[in-house]
Amino acid sequence: MPKRCARWESTSGSTSSFTPIESTTRLNRPGIALAELSGVHALTDVTGFGLLGHVLELARGANLGIRLLYRDLPLLAGVEALAARGLVTGASARNWSSYGADIDLSTQLPEMARSLLTDPQTSGGLLAACAPDAVEAVLACFRADGFAEAAVIGEVIGGQARVSVG
Numbered sequence: 001m002p003k004r005c006a007r008w009e010s011t012s013g014s015t016s017s018f019t020p021i022e023s024t025t026r027l028n029r030p031g032i033a034l035a036e037l038s039g040v041h042a043l044t045d046v047t048g049f050g051l052l053g054h055v056l057e058l059a060r061g062a063n064l065g066i067r068l069l070y071r072d073l074p075l076l077a078g079v080e081a082l083a084a085r086g087l088v089t090g091a092s093a094r095n096w097s098s099y100g101a102d103i104d105l106s107t108q109l110p111e112m113a114r115s116l117l118t119d120p121q122t123s124g125g126l127l128a129a130c131a132p133d134a135v136e137a138v139l140a141c142f143r144a145d146g147f148a149e150a151a152v153i154g155e156v157i158g159g160q161a162r163v164s165v166g
Contacts, residue, residue: 043129065163088115104164
């Protein structure tokens with residue numbers, strides 16, 4: 001089967017390739033090893049509610065706030081440019097309507113960030129909440145299964161069960 005890629009030209013004139021098929025067809029195998037780590041407190045796959053919906057689910061379950069850093073999200077190359085051109089799903093807006101009242105988005109975020117953060121996935125990545133001293137072991141589990149882009153994207157904070165994105 002040939003590898004499918006999308007190509008786009010950025011406004012700066014540089015060219016980038018990305019393979020969404022590759023991303024959505026990888027199995028979430030790290031979940032087995034992550035579940036065995038004592039420092040992992042919660043684990044969920046990011047699917048139909050988008051990243052924000054699943055992060056909010058964790059915040060509500062823990063009755064704590066969560067702060068995400070948009071700049072740390074491992075986005076597919078080129079996805080921001082596509083979203084900026086209006087290539088987003090209608091479900092992103094529906095997701096925002098269902099839980100946006102519990103989300104605080106920085107006014108400094110790019111305009112398309114909300115659509116990307118609420119984008120529903122049918123085969124999204126894994127989201128793990130862990131103790132600070134388990135971070136390296138968690139990242140090692142992801143990387144051992146080929147998820148080199150795994151990253152720390154935020155932190156649990158005190159306060160209400162809300163999500164803030166800066």
